[in-house]
Amino acid sequence: MKIAVAGGTGTAGRLVVEVLRSRGHAPVVLSRGQGVDLLSGSGLDAALAGAEAVVDVSNVTTMRRSVAVDFFERAGRQLLGAAERAGVGHVVTLSIVGIDRVKNPYYAGKLRQEEIVRGGPVPWTVLRATQFHEFAEQLLDGLPGPIATVPMGRVQPVAVREVAEALADLVVAAPQGMAPEIAGPRVESLVDMARRRIAAGGVRRRPVLPLYLPGGMNSGGLLPTGSGPRGTQTFSDWLVEQRAAGTHA
Template sequence: MKVAVAGGTGLTGRHVVQALRDAGHQPAVLARSAGVDLVTGAGLDAALAGVEATIDVSNVTTMKRAEAVGFFERAGRQLLDAAARAGVRHHVVLSIVGIDRVRTGYYQGKLRQEEIIRGGSVPWTVLRATQFHEFAEQILERLPGPVAPVPRLTVQPVAVREVAEALVDLVGGEPQKAAPDLAGPRVESLPDMARRLVRTGTVRRRPVVPLWLPGAMAHGGLLPTGPGPRGTQTFEQWLAGRRG
């Protein structure tokens, strides 16, 4: 089966492309480097020729509501409209656990993306997953000072490879609409994850100071609330790979 991957050159997308190949599918990457612009729609129709299913793991790096909503609104509509024209039978989208409880600017964009999918004509499945093991590193990279004030959050990190494999499993099946939430095997403290990562020496060494945040985010808002699939790789195992 030929499957188009929106955002196929990113962190998640690279794993999805490999998982598709491993499963015997033919991946087609939708990215600017491949001549496709999701926001304007340029190159989409040609790239979706012969495609039976799509997996959307496209992303934008921002915490600003207007930018996030704008990106997911435009890219989501362009991709869904092009998929409908191409006769795509299944559209699978990666989303995030807790976006309807934790109302950050970026999560507002993801909610808008889900709304567009639900209102479209292409049969769909949305998989919400928890934060990746890379989450602590991504937070540290955005904090340039001598001390890292890391939000005091409880998360259940999952391996991005396992998320990619779950998306590929879903795309080969029938559309489910909302799939059960996917999470990692263990609940972790984000500041503790950051400290353990700093100790590996793979990121800049500096003190990590827990930063309290109000609202649902500080009270388990990013954790799954019901049963669903769980990954197997722990954060400690992921760290061991980093050390190696």
């Protein structure tokens, strides 16, 4: 089965491609490196020719609401338009648990992406996932200064590979709209995750100062609200895996 993967070179996308290929499918990466520009639509029609389904794990790194909304608006419309022209029968989009409960500039873009998918011309499935295990380090990387002020929220982190496997399962099944949310096996304190990530090495050592932010994050807004698939790899397991591999998140 020919399956296009938008954002197939990113953290989740690379694993989606790997899982699909291991299952005997023919994944096609939609990225600028492969001559495809999601924002302009350049190369999309040619890349989607003959594709039966699409997994959208495209992403933009920003904390500006206008940039996030613009990216997901333009990329989403270009991708769905090309998918319709190619006769694609199913689009699966990766989203984030809690984006409708926690105020965040980036989440505004993800909400817009979901709106476009739901109102689009191609049968769809949206999978909301909790934060990846890499989230603590990504957060620390974005915090300058001698002290890391980390929000006091709780998360239920999940392994990227387990999300990739769930996406691979969904894309070959019938479209189902909003799929049950996927999360990791254990609820964690984001502050504790940051401290443990620093202690594991490979990131700059500095004190972590808990930061109270009003809003949904402190009240569990990033946690799943219903039943759904749960991963098996804990954050502790992931830290051990990173140290054993000699790599960092």
